Amino acid sequence: MTLFSDRPGDDGLPGHERARVMAAVMTTTLMSVFDGTMINIALPSMAKALRVSADLAVWFSNAYLLSAAMMLAVFAALSIRFGYRRIFLSGLTLFTLSSLGCALSSTPEMLIAMRILQGIGGAATLSIAPAILRSVFPGRLLGRVLGLNALLIAFSTAVAPVLGGTILHALSWQWLFAINIVPGCIALVLAGRALPRQRASTNARFDARFDAPGALLSAVLLGSMIMAANCFTGAQRASGHVSLEFVGWLFLSLASALAFTRQIRRARYPLLPPDMFKNGRFTLAALTSLASFISQGITFVALPFLFQSVYGYSPVASALLFTPWPIGIVLIAPHAGRWADTLSAPLISTLGLGVFVVGLILLATLPASPSAWDIGLRSLACGIGFGCFQSPNNREMLSNVAREHASYASGVLAIVRTFGQCLGAAAVGVILAVMASETHQGLDGRAVHAALWVAVAASAVSVAFSVSRLRKAHRAPA
Structure with a gap:
């Protein structure tokens, strides 16, 4: 494979060593994605088996996300x-051992504790995985x-929901x-065997005290x-108003952001070194990524409500309707990455x-009774657009910082x-709660479509950020 072929002047590791590092990093990524996705389908079964309420069972998932x-x-800085x-x-060891702890858990408290440890281990690997790939592969790849x-x-x-459902059907x-x-x-x-041992650096940063505050x-x-x-999931969203708990957490997040x-x-x-953000191309790539993931986050939460609560599809059918999105990414992402190396x-x-914006507009304008093919094709357009965007944008972020700052860039990406x-x-959650409060009705199609239009607006902002960096890229190509 060309990924593992060597050329004169290549930086990074030799081809055969790159193959082992890539296998280790991607196996770890695969486990983390599966673990974060499969668990949601199992929450009802886990709640029943451990005899807990649905609200507590949600923390079997949230504990991992929160700790990660x-x-x-923190781990991006510690890797420096x-x-x-x-x-x-260390992170991979903790993730693997805590996975065993989760499997052996007999009480909800033990399971939540193991999930917290699992999230910490996952954060250690996911925060620096792109930086590791950059350090071992030459820039041309x-x-x-x-x-x-x-x-x-x-x-x-x-694949994760299907695999999770199959495991639950056959096993515990x-x-x-x-x-x-x-x-x-x-x-x-x-x-x-493959990750290189880094030599002691003469950079004072390696000998500096850790920034604990x-x-x-x-x-x-x-x-x-x-x-x-x-705060805007489950029963709290159904209450139809913004809770004081949400206001408290929002205030804490704003205060801690300023501090x-x-x-x-x-x-x-x-x-995180502020000098890194003085590079306009890196900062614009990060802002573009942020706005696009806001849009994707809105869509990923809104579509299941649209498919199940508005159109009346079953959870299984809803999952199948959503499948064209990741399929579109699978079809285009490898090609987009290759194009980004030469163009x-x-x-x-x-x-x-x-293309992503066009796909979201198509989803936001779905008719009252669309066919499954119509929904699938519109979701496919979103996946193709997002797949064409993601890997070139990640490359732009990682290639516009110095190598010694690659772990910081990787952390910012995560x-x-x-x-x-x-x-x-x-x-x-805010949109559904506000519209339910105004209409004094339950969930309807207007609220979900309003959320999708907000996703369109967020993706349009990401396009604006991305267009603004084209001039910088033309002046100083990567």
Whole structure:
């Protein structure tokens, strides 16, 4: 394969070593995506087996997301001090062992505790995975390998619900976690043999004290955003008004955001170096990613309501209607990554966003009784557009920072993805709650379509950010 062929002057690792690192990183990514997606379908079964309420069972999923989000920036910074190898192997070990702990859990408290540990381990690997790929692959292949990574995530997203349902039908919910153990051990062996040991750096940053206040503020900021988004799920959204709990979490997130911004500007060795954001192309790529993931987060939450509550499809049929979206990403992402290595990554990602906007407009204008084919084709257009955008934009982010800042860029990439999806989920909750309060009725098609139009607006903002960087890219191509 060309991904593992060597050329004179290539940086990174030799081809055969790149193959082992890529296998370890992508196996770990596959486990994390499966674990985060399959669990949702099992929540009713887990609640029944452990004899808990549905509200408590939601925390079997939320505990993982919350702990992972709170630690993303922390591990990105720690990898600078201790190296990718130590952080990745430690995180993968914790993820694998806590998966075993989840499978052996006999009480809800034990399961939630194991899920928190699993989220911490997942954050350690996911926050630096793109940086590891950049460090071992030459720049000429960066877009291609990021495209394959996007393909893997999309494929996992499409297959995970089906695999989870099959496991639940044949076995117990514990096997949803037990299946991580063997792949986790294989990934540990591959990563232990292939990840290079980093030499001690002469950069003072490696010897500096860790920015503990910045780490704490980062964790509070991301955690409070997740909690604010969680206030608009389930019963709280059904109440039809904005809760005081949501206001409290929102205030905490805004206050911690201001404090965190001040901290990284004043700290000698901040958790995230502000100088990194002085590169206009990196900053615009990050803002483009944030706006696009807000749009995707809105759509991912709104569409199941549209399919099931408005059109009357079953949960299984709803999942099948959604499948064309990840299929579109699978079809286009590898090609988009390859194009980004030889053509203009900002131009390709901007064109992809244009297709994404068109697809969202098609979904927002669905008629009252559309056919399954009509819904599927419109979802496919969204997937093709997002797949064309994602890997070139990720390449743009990683290639516009110095190599020693790659882990920071990787952490920012993970943060804007998580932040965007959480804002999107919260936006849907606010829209549905406000419209239900105004009409004094339950969920109807107008509220869901309004949420989809907000997704269109967010994606249009991402297009504006992306277009604004084309001039910078033309002046100083990557």
